[in-house]
Amino acid sequence: MANAKLLMTFPVTATSHTLAEYRARGGYAALEKALKQMTPQQVIAEVTTSGIQGRGGAAFPMGRKWGVIHPSDGQPHYLCANADEGEPGTFKDRWILEYAPHLLLESMLIASYALQVRHAFVYIRGEFDGPYRRLAAALEEAYDAGYFGERVLDTDFACDLVIYRGAGSYVCGEASALITSIEGKRGYPRNRPPRLTVRGLYQKPTVINNVETLSNIAWIVNNGGEAFKQVGHAKDPGTRLISISGHVERPGVYEIEIGHPFAKFIHEDCGGVLGGRALKGVIPGGISTKVLTGKEIEPLTLDNPSLASAGSSMGSGGMIVLAEGTCMVRLLQVLLRFYHHESCGQCTPCREGMGWLHRVIDRIVGGEGRAEDIARMYQISAWNDGTTICGMGDAAGYATSGILNKFRDEFEYFIEHKRSRFNGTLECLRSS
Amino acid sequence: MPEIFINGQAVQAERGQSVLQAALANGFYIPYFCWHPELSVAGNCRICCVQVEGRSWVEIACNMPVADGLRVLTDSDAVKEYRKSIMQLMTLNHPVDCGICDKAGECTLQDYHYRYNGAPSMSHDVKVRSTKFHPLSERIVLDNERCILCSRCVRFTREISKSNALGIVQRGDTSLVRAAEDRPLDADPYSDNIIDLCPVGALLSKPFLYKARVWYLKPTPSVCPGCARGCTVQIWHRKPEWKLNALDPRLNARIERVTPLDNPDVNGPWICNKGRDLAQILERPRATQAMRKGEPVDLDLAFELARRLIESAERPIALASTWGSNEELTAFSKALPNRFTVLTKQDWAPQPGERLDDDLLIRADKNPNTAAAKALFPQQDEGIDALPEDTDLVLVWGEGFDFARIPARAKIVFLNAYLQPENGHADVFIPISIQTERRGHYTNFEGTVSAFDPCFPKPASVVDAEALFAAIASTESVKA
Numbered sequence: 050m051a052n053a054k055l056l057m058t059f060p061v062t063a064t065s066h067t068l069a070e071y072r073a074r075g076g077y078a079a080l081e082k083a084l085k086q087m088t089p090q091q092v093i094a095e096v097t098t099s100g101i102q103g104r105g106g107a108a109f110p111m112g113r114k115w116g117v118i119h120p121s122d123g124q125p126h127y128l129c130a131n132a133d134e135g136e137p138g139t140f141k142d143r144w145i146l147e148y149a150p151h152l153l154l155e156s157m158l159i160a161s162y163a164l165q166v167r168h169a170f171v172y173i174r175g176e177f178d179g180p181y182r183r184l185a186a187a188l189e190e191a192y193d194a195g196y197f198g199e200r201v202l203d204t205d206f207a208c209d210l211v212i213y214r215g216a217g218s219y220v221c222g223e224a225s226a227l228i229t230s231i232e233g234k235r236g237y238p239r240n241r242p243p244r245l246t247v248r249g250l251y252q253k254p255t256v257i258n259n260v261e262t263l264s265n266i267a268w269i270v271n272n273g274g275e276a277f278k279q280v281g282h283a284k285d286p287g288t289r290l291i292s293i294s295g296h297v298e299r300p301g302v303y304e305i306e307i308g309h310p311f312a313k314f315i316h317e318d319c320g321g322v323l324g325g326r327a328l329k330g331v332i333p334g335g336i337s338t339k340v341l342t343g344k345e346i347e348p349l350t351l352d353n354p355s356l357a358s359a360g361s362s363m364g365s366g367g368m369i370v371l372a373e374g375t376c377m378v379r380l381l382q383v384l385l386r387f388y389h390h391e392s393c394g395q396c397t398p399c400r401e402g403m404g405w406l407h408r409v410i411d412r413i414v415g416g417e418g419r420a421e422d423i424a425r426m427y428q429i430s431a432w433n434d435g436t437t438i439c440g441m442g443d444a445a446g447y448a449t450s451g452i453l454n455k456f457r458d459e460f461e462y463f464i465e466h467k468r469s470r471f472n473g474t475l476e477c478l479r480s481s
Numbered sequence: 482m483p484e485i486f487i488n489g490q491a492v493q494a495e496r497g498q499s500v501l502q503a504a505l506a507n508g509f510y511i512p513y514f515c516w517h518p519e520l521s522v523a524g525n526c527r528i529c530c531v532q533v534e535g536r537s538w539v540e541i542a543c544n545m546p547v548a549d550g551l552r553v554l555t556d557s558d559a560v561k562e563y564r565k566s567i568m569q570l571m572t573l574n575h576p577v578d579c580g581i582c583d584k585a586g587e588c589t590l591q592d593y594h595y596r597y598n599g600a601p602s603m604s605h606d607v608k609v610r611s612t613k614f615h616p617l618s619e620r621i622v623l624d625n626e627r628c629i630l631c632s633r634c635v636r637f638t639r640e641i642s643k644s645n646a647l648g649i650v651q652r653g654d655t656s657l658v659r660a661a662e663d664r665p666l667d668a669d670p671y672s673d674n675i676i677d678l679c680p681v682g683a684l685l686s687k688p689f690l691y692k693a694r695v696w697y698l699k700p701t702p703s704v705c706p707g708c709a710r711g712c713t714v715q716i717w718h719r720k721p722e723w724k725l726n727a728l729d730p731r732l733n734a735r736i737e738r739v740t741p742l743d744n745p746d747v748n749g750p751w752i753c754n755k756g757r758d759l760a761q762i763l764e765r766p767r768a769t770q771a772m773r774k775g776e777p778v779d780l781d782l783a784f785e786l787a788r789r790l791i792e793s794a795e796r797p798i799a800l801a802s803t804w805g806s807n808e809e810l811t812a813f814s815k816a817l818p819n820r821f822t823v824l825t826k827q828d829w830a831p832q833p834g835e836r837l838d839d840d841l842l843i844r845a846d847k848n849p850n851t852a853a854a855k856a857l858f859p860q861q862d863e864g865i866d867a868l869p870e871d872t873d874l875v876l877v878w879g880e881g882f883d884f885a886r887i888p889a890r891a892k893i894v895f896l897n898a899y900l901q902p903e904n905g906h907a908d909v910f911i912p913i914s915i916q917t918e919r920r921g922h923y924t925n926f927e928g929t930v931s932a933f934d935p936c937f938p939k940p941a942s943v944v945d946a947e948a949l950f951a952a953i954a955s956t957e958s959v960k961a
Binding site for chain 2: 218235403
């Protein structure tokens with residue numbers, strides 16, 4: 050199955066997101082099948098068989114996450130779709146929310162049925178105003194059509210869904226901070242143990258999945274877990290939505306089959322580097338994944354095992370293309386400004402370390418870099434590696450050490466000459 | 482009971498404990514800022530990290546549940562290196578103004594810096610500036626630059642005092658602890674506990690601000706007389722060896738501050754704000770002169786007059802003080818002849834605006850030793866409007882008694898510590914010592930007995946009530 054499409058299966062038109070058109074495409078058939086022909090255990094078994102991994106960044110197998118929940122343990126469970134797509138460079142969930150909201154809703158209904166969830170949530174980032182309105186309108190349509198509420202499709206299954214809008218915090222995309230935010234508290238990540246699947250939202254077992262991960266469930270139920278496994282990479286099955294931006298001719302959201310050749314994706318599918326320049330590097334999956342140089346990506350394929358062999362990962366599928374001429378010092382400054390701004394301030398290493406890193410890089414860019422600054426940035430990154438409640442500190446450390454490892458000479462040049470080797474801007478204007 | 486191994490030594494931990502608790506309970510020290518035995522786990526300071534044997538990374542001990550066979554190291558190289566890094570980060574934006582900080586000398590950050598880091602800051606960059614002297618409440622001032630955001634104070638107001646008065650606003654290294662806008666912290670009678678909880682000098686007591694360096698002070702164990710809970714406290718006063726001679730010598734006998742004395746049987750690690758303000762009760766103007774009908778007399782003469790009145794009285798009434806110690810009350814019961822009717826008197830009534838009682842500590846009875854007094858003298862003064870007309874002597878011990886209730890023909894013997902108008906109306910007035918000048922015990926409403934020690938010498942011209950009662954019983958001179 051070359052270039053299989055599981056999500057982007059229809060041409061986007063002005064009305065393709067509506068319930069009528071979604072039904073015409075065969076929508077809500079999977080829900081009907083799950084409710085009337087399958088037990089919750091069978092749905093969970095299909096999802097486990099499919100081997101689908103989380104698309105939010107951590108690539109955690111969905112079946113294993115679900116397996117922790119005991120549907121009949123008598124206590125309420127909660128399901129939450131993580132639509133707080135805050136990772137810079139990532140905007141793939143937005144495509145689903147805007148153009149296929151019913152796909153998400155149907156998949157969440159099936160997941161709620163499988164996990165015996167009465168109340169499901171969508172936590173959508175505050176900046177997503179258009180996507181929120183699309184999703185809210187779709188939810189209203191779905192309620193009117195009887196897909197939500199009591200006795201869904203005339204079965205005993207009942208489910209309600211609440212869309213909760215975040216207030217624009219990066220950390221609230223972390224699962225435990227997300228539920229803390231839904232609870233109305235300050236969006237601080239929580240300590241593990243206990244895991245969220247043991248004690249999550251309102252101290253009850255909670256499953257939190259990325260929008261894209263959840264949206265695959267309808268297809269899995271329709272076609273079976275085995276069929277899903279045939280798509281994509283043997284160890285990382287399915288397709289992925291890749292949002293590509295930066296110095297690329299045709300930026301946007303693409304659905305690729307996992308295992309697609311990396312270079313082909315950039316140079317052919319996306320039209321190559323902007324202005325025909327050489328490819329300097331790619332941030333493959335949101336800024337928290339380690340940057341890859343143009344040379345490194347050539348033998349790689351777009352799947353986690355392949356990218357892991359190069360020391361990076363698919364992350365959240367937010368790809369940023371960097372053309373030759375991009376100043377990596379300035380790039381790192383932008384990244385660190387983001388991490389400094391978004392650190393929630395709970396744990397010491399991240400709270401103090403992000404600010405410190407930002408001040409050091411600001412100083413380098415300001416022409417007052419010191420020779421030991423590179424070592425200092427490595428050290429602060431290392432202090433954040435796996436030592437905080439959530440992974441934000443680690444992520445900033447990966448981004449920093451990834452760029453420093455591969456473009457150390459640019460930093461040394463900047464510190465020594467007090468200016469960039471390049472023209473000092475990220476822009477790479479199209480040569481006319 | 483799970484058996485865990487700390488640094489290779491087997492330790493019996495209790496189920497449900499964290500590694501940090503198990504280590505502390507068994508004599509292994511693990512440093513901590515944000516963890517507190519009475520508060521929920523926050524896990525944000527990261528200094529309590531330990532290494533599980535066989536793992537290359539470190540993990541926090543405060544949130545690591547004990548499991549049978551768990552092997553942790555509290556002093557491996559990785560742990561030492563990590564603690565050092567945390568101390569570097571803790572002090573990165575800390576002003577290190579110990580020289581002018583009230584917390585210096587009892588500051589966890591200071592202690593840990595010397596113990597776990599000791600190196601100067603690696604940073605060459607400017608520190609993040611923040612608010613100084615932020616008035617968190619009428620009693621508490623906050624220095625945000627010194628704050629390490631451990632969130633102990635926030636958790637205290639949520640979990641213990643339940644005023645929900647505090648929260649953290651902003652994020653990252655500009656996070657600030659702030660009180661809610663309707664200022665519930667002012668109304669929280671336990672607010673000052675957050676000053677003790679603060680591991681750094683961020684939260685400071687306004688009354689104590691810049692009053693003393695703590696290393697010149699000495700804590701004396703005592704009992705708060707503010708209510709029937711009888712919280713154990715430490716009364717801080719100048720060390721005798723650091724006595725001030727040239728400056729006002731009265732400062733040598735002054736209560737500088739009051740802090741709780743951790744006592745799981747009574748108050749845990751908390752006391753209320755009234756307990757912090759004991760100086761307002763105990764440092765009122767003192768009566769130091771014995772008197773006969775308002776005329777100054779020698780203490781021995783006053784005692785002799787009192788003794789004669791007690792001997793000759795036929796229908797005497799005595800009012801026992803609920804501020805007397807167990808020892809004094811016993812001596813009182815032995816000193817008085819059987820014809821005395823002894824009533825237990827409530828010396829101190831709730832003040833206007835004072836919280837009457839709650840679930841945590843505060844009790845409606847604002848006297849420390851009502852339980853012991855009632856046990857000896859079950860008859861209550863409360864509810865009696867006037868004393869019987871045929872009473873010929875009233876012996877009043879302690880303050881808080883309305884002299885208008887005494888029949889006109891009755892003689893009055895009055896024992897009081899403070900300068901009050903009634904002192905001059907008594908036929909015989911004898912000044913007595915206060916709690917900070919003697920040793921004794923109080924029995925709280927639950928029957929728990931707590932001891933208090935003297936902080937200061939008593940003035941020469943006042944007498945300990947216990948010695949006075951003993952002298953009455955044996956007709957010896959009180960000065961002897």
